[in-house]
Amino acid sequence: MTDIDAVLQPCDRVRISVLDENYIDMLMPDTKSVKRMGMSRHFDARSGTPLAENGIALLIEVELRGRVSRILLDAGLTSGVVLHNAALLGIDLAEVDHVVLSHGHPDHFGGIDGVLRAIGHPVPVVVHPEAFDPRYINHPSGDIMRFINLNLTKDSLEAAGGRLVLNRAPLTIAPGVMVSGPIRRTVDFEEDKPRGRVVVRDGEVIPDPIGDYQSLIIHLRGSGLIVLDMCGHAGVINSLLHAREISGVEQIYALMGGFHLGHAGVTQRTVDLTVDRLAEFGMQHISPMHCSGMRTQMAVATSLPDAFVHMTVGSVISYDADALLAATGS
């Protein structure tokens, strides 16, 4: 399949800024494609220091023929951290055109009300309708972790300025940008067994498959897809296969997000199988973040050192279609 057959129109430029993430590292230098808030700014009392937490939020700027669309993908665990880091990065959230919530877990939606208020104008919020169904976690250890999404309500989102776009299918929200809809799960080693996770749906209490989970897919002209898989609940390989299928674009250039392999009970075999399959896609950038776990970060860094990019709080990565085409001599 070629780009000409693509369902998803290609864009010219993409910039992704990390507003919220589990990891912070002020010592890493800039690279050709990644700019970071370095040590000098960190120690400068006038600018302040960025913050990390167990959450994730990305600002995505996509340009086609000089027109820029700005999308906020997830809202971290707390709005305080997201707004603080956005200010340090010089990002004006009032310019956001679209908000997307990958799923109804607090480390992704927790900051949403405060962030919508900071955006300050009515803005579409794309979210699968099942994200609002009450979900409970009965933790095997006995730790209390019950009704975990009680702060995500349609009323509160609308009161904060959100205009709900409840999707159960792929949705194109900007030139070159598509929300995946529910992800088909076919890879056997990524089969998810909900342990203690239940959801109340239509009055029934059922095991929670996190069926509201969605990724964001961007098509960069000449290079292929950039897949943002924020918490890996459908399996990261399933996400990549699904992105190819619904976009009509075969080549995947980059993968970023939480691979959900950092939890107790995830075996080394699953990590190894995942990294082996990641290698088959021939991606140029792979960034395991958030819930990927140190073991998976190390496995990707070791097995695919040229592709591994450590994205931390304050990292900003840029992709320019023409520059990449020139670099490959195409």
Ligand SMILES: [Fe+2]
């Ligand atoms: Fe999650």
Ligand SMILES: [Fe+2]
């Ligand atoms: Fe998560």
